[in-house]
Amino acid sequence: xxxxxxxFVTHFGILRKEFWPLLVGGLSNGFIYAMVAIGYTMVYxxxxxxxxxxxxxxxxxxxxxxxxxxALIGSSAPGxxxxxxxxxxxxxxxxxxxxxxxxxxxxxxxRPLRRRHAxxxxxxxxxxxxxxFMFNLAGKEFGRYNTSxxxxxxxxxxxxxxxxxxxxxxxxxxLVGTVxxxxxxxVVGSTKLGRSVRAVAQDxxxxxxxxxxxxxxxxxxxxxxxxxxxxxxxxxxxxFGINYTMGFTPALKAFTAAVLGGIGNLRGAAIGGLLLGVxxxxxIAFVNGAYLDVVVFGLxxxxxxxxxxxxxxERLGRSA
Amino acid sequence: MIKQWLGSPLARRVGTxxxxxxxxxxxxxxxxxxxxxxxxxxxxxxxxxxxxxxxxTQRWLVWAALALIVSALIRVAKWLKSDYAEMVAIPxxxxxxxxxxxxxKKPVRFGTYGxxxxxxxxxxxxxxxxxxxQSLVEQVAIFVLLALGLNVVVGFAxxxxxxxxxxxxxxxxxxxxxxxxxxxxxxxxxxxxxxWAIPIAxxxxxxxxxxxxIPTLRLRGDYLAIVTLGFGEIVxxxxxxxYGITGGSTGSxxxxxxxxxxxxxxxxxxxxxxxxxxxxLGFVVLFLIIFSRLEHSRVGRSWTAIRxxxxxxxxxxxxxLKYKVxxxxxxxxxxxxxxxxxxxxxxxxxxxTFLLSFSINILVLVIxxxxxxxxxxxxxxxxxxxxxxxxxxxxxFGFQSQDLYxxxxxxxxxxxxxxxxxxxxxxxxxxEIAMSEAGEGHMDEMLTGDTP
Numbered sequence: 001x002x003x004x005x006x007x008f009v010t011h012f013g014i015l016r017k018e019f020w021p022l023l024v025g026g027l028s029n030g031f032i033y034a035m036v037a038i039g040y041t042m043v044y045x046x047x048x049x050x051x052x053x054x055x056x057x058x059x060x061x062x063x064x065x066x067x068x069x070x071a072l073i074g075s076s077a078p079g080x081x082x083x084x085x086x087x088x089x090x091x092x093x094x095x096x097x098x099x100x101x102x103x104x105x106x107x108x109x110x111r112p113l114r115r116r117h118a119x120x121x122x123x124x125x126x127x128x129x130x131x132x133f134m135f136n137l138a139g140k141e142f143g144r145y146n147t148s149x150x151x152x153x154x155x156x157x158x159x160x161x162x163x164x165x166x167x168x169x170x171x172x173x174x175l176v177g178t179v180x181x182x183x184x185x186x187v188v189g190s191t192k193l194g195r196s197v198r199a200v201a202q203d204x205x206x207x208x209x210x211x212x213x214x215x216x217x218x219x220x221x222x223x224x225x226x227x228x229x230x231x232x233x234x235x236x237x238x239x240f241g242i243n244y245t246m247g248f249t250p251a252l253k254a255f256t257a258a259v260l261g262g263i264g265n266l267r268g269a270a271i272g273g274l275l276l277g278v279x280x281x282x283x284i285a286f287v288n289g290a291y292l293d294v295v296v297f298g299l300x301x302x303x304x305x306x307x308x309x310x311x312x313x314e315r316l317g318r319s320a
Numbered sequence: 321m322i323k324q325w326l327g328s329p330l331a332r333r334v335g336t337x338x339x340x341x342x343x344x345x346x347x348x349x350x351x352x353x354x355x356x357x358x359x360x361x362x363x364x365x366x367x368x369x370x371x372x373x374x375x376x377t378q379r380w381l382v383w384a385a386l387a388l389i390v391s392a393l394i395r396v397a398k399w400l401k402s403d404y405a406e407m408v409a410i411p412x413x414x415x416x417x418x419x420x421x422x423x424x425k426k427p428v429r430f431g432t433y434g435x436x437x438x439x440x441x442x443x444x445x446x447x448x449x450x451x452x453x454q455s456l457v458e459q460v461a462i463f464v465l466l467a468l469g470l471n472v473v474v475g476f477a478x479x480x481x482x483x484x485x486x487x488x489x490x491x492x493x494x495x496x497x498x499x500x501x502x503x504x505x506x507x508x509x510x511x512x513x514x515x516w517a518i519p520i521a522x523x524x525x526x527x528x529x530x531x532x533x534i535p536t537l538r539l540r541g542d543y544l545a546i547v548t549l550g551f552g553e554i555v556x557x558x559x560x561x562x563y564g565i566t567g568g569s570t571g572s573x574x575x576x577x578x579x580x581x582x583x584x585x586x587x588x589x590x591x592x593x594x595x596x597x598x599x600x601l602g603f604v605v606l607f608l609i610i611f612s613r614l615e616h617s618r619v620g621r622s623w624t625a626i627r628x629x630x631x632x633x634x635x636x637x638x639x640x641l642k643y644k645v646x647x648x649x650x651x652x653x654x655x656x657x658x659x660x661x662x663x664x665x666x667x668x669x670x671x672x673t674f675l676l677s678f679s680i681n682i683l684v685l686v687i688x689x690x691x692x693x694x695x696x697x698x699x700x701x702x703x704x705x706x707x708x709x710x711x712x713x714x715x716x717f718g719f720q721s722q723d724l725y726x727x728x729x730x731x732x733x734x735x736x737x738x739x740x741x742x743x744x745x746x747x748x749x750x751x752e753i754a755m756s757e758a759g760e761g762h763m764d765e766m767l768t769g770d771t772p
Contacts, residue, residue: 050542128683129728140723288561
């Protein structure tokens with residue numbers, strides 16, 4: 001008893017001392033999870049299926065921006081306006097690659113099944129197959145080693161938050177993430193395009209009777225989710241490097257985030273992503289680093305068991 | 321004019337064929353690297369390659385020739401088929417038997433089984449190559465066992481279990497634990513024979529299956545897939561990091577072989593693969609009998625009912641959770657059993673072998689052969705495992721063993737698009753898929769957006 005008590009005293013001590021650095025790191029990862037989780041949640045909201053191959057969309061965004069950065073950046077990191085343009089270029093490059101791969105994925109692995117009204121199990125299996133195909137093909141063509149990305153800026157500490165250093169990279173991730181998440185929320189919430197997405201999510205049959213092109217809407221959903229995922233791949237690659245299996249763990253965590261926030265709910269995915277990033281970061285104070293993934297999977301199982309609708313509940317169909 | 325042509329079925333066919341050929345060329349072509357990301361793609365087309373020794377030219381020409389030949393063959397086959405069907409009205413009896421090749425008369429069926437059994441028994445006599453004898457046990461027989469187990473979960477109960485490898489690992493580590501090959505002390509300090517590990521490993525695997533199943537099997541099918549995947553990852557992380565219990569990333573290489581010692585009969589399995597082949601074969605046959613009996617038993621029929629329409633099944637008094645947990649536990653038990661066999665045969669355990677990709681490999685065997693079709697799963701496992709072992713060993717067209725999963729992934733997608741019920745479909749499954757596609761029944765309802 002005393003030892004358990006002692007465990008918590010020591011570890012909460014660590015948490016209290018390291019609170020701000022852990023919070024900053026957690027939020028920085030959380031934005032990436034949130035951006036990837038959006039892709040899961042949108043596809044789920046419309047098709048009621050978990051896009052297993054979303055991890056590979058993330059990866060392809062990472063690879064595309066990696067090659068783009070290498071082509072554009074010389075031996076030393078530039079500064080000033082060049083950095084800003086490069087970051088925007090990387091986000092666009094990764095995002096477009098992700099969107100393109102998502103489109104191809106929908107066309108090849110999902111649409112033939114949709115045409116045939118295949119049972120749900122078929123979608124899952126097809127998606128798993130597509131995921132394995134894509135990342136192994138990437139490994140074959142681009143090598144199987146982890147490679148760090150050419151940095152478009154010098155990653156120095158820009159300010160301290162209650163003693164916690166906040167680095168340039170974290171700032172950029174937070175900035176890009178916030179802008180993209182808010183933009184997407186507005187696009188889905190108040191444009192004609194977003195209205196068609198919501199209509200299909202709510203009732204596909206009725207929507208199609210009202211003149212919504214369901215096939216096109218589904219492609220839009222994949223493209224929007226793919227763009228966010230690919231851009232997240234770029235931001236992740238800046239910090240952790242590029243690898244053909246880089247998508248697996250972050251995407252699984254992002255899925256957890258999507259479930260945590262309420263799958264099918266855009267704001268839920270954003271909140272879930274940030275929350276998951278912070279929870280994961282804080283758990284460093286309590287467990288061995290190797291067991292971080294166990295904490296996340298445990299959280300996923302717990303959420304699914306006790307509140308499968310997540311924090312905000314499923315509701316892409318209702319006014320977002 | 322051009323627009324009209326682009327929309328025509330011929331253009332579509334040419335486009336699809338070209339896309340497929342390009343994809344296959346890249347898949348079978350040379351690899352690139354991070355520093356030369358385009359090298360693999362470019363060389364896939366421009367590398368010099370020979371057309372079955374007839375002439376040597378650039379790769380894309382070889383493939384174009386191949387594509388032409390194959391599409392011509394397909395056209396001829398289609399033409400012959402339609403012509404044949406018009407000319408000869410196939411008698412109804414023949415047509416029926418063609419549709420149901422495994423629904424033959426009992427003597428014929430048992431005769432076929434007998435012949436297959438004799439072939440299986442005599443196989444090590446014909447296959448004298450050491451590598452293949454070893455592979456028959458490690459890469460084929462064990463995988464047939466695993467595929468049969470996963471077939472109960474995926475095929476009979478319709479649950480997608482991506483953490484299958486976890487139970488396999490649990491079985492293998494339980495064997496090592498019981499035989500005293502792990503850093504963790506063996507139970508009661510007694511080092512048992514691996515034969516004793518069989519019931520213990522099965523019990524442990526089954527218990528973990530039930531423990532994982534009871535909470536998670538209430539979930540929708542796709543959540544279940546992710547949760548089981550997470551479970552598999554947790555087990556791997558645990559095996560990799562608990563040095564004091566599991567030996568960590570080095571695993572263990574002291575698992576003893578099977579020994580049989582009853583009265584005057586003494587036999588010890590050793591390094592030779594043939595005795596292990598017969599042992600595994602015996603268990604495969606046992607599993608085949610159990611599972612095919614199970615399929616048509618009350619339990620098997622309950623699985624079918626739940627799979628086809630859970631609400632209807634519940635309303636006639638079937639407890640879905642109970643039967644799903646049962647399927648999960650049976651699958652876990654057979655994976656645990658296969659774990660015992662592997663551990664005792666190879667004497668060696670490493671967390672590196674118990675990865676998610678292993679579960680995917682087994683899933684491919686089940687899907688390729690045909691979910692729910694025992695004979696299909698066995699044939700699928702034989703075919704896929706023999707071909708992949710062959711490719712791994714002889715490395716045709718520059719095949720690399722890391723590329724295996726690319727092909728397996730492609731198989732999964734292709735099967736789902738073109739032949740969802742598998743190579744040798746279970747008739748019931750085929751009917752279910754057809755019904756679901758016709759919009760009847762309530763198999764896992766899902767939005768199917770189709771513009772009218």
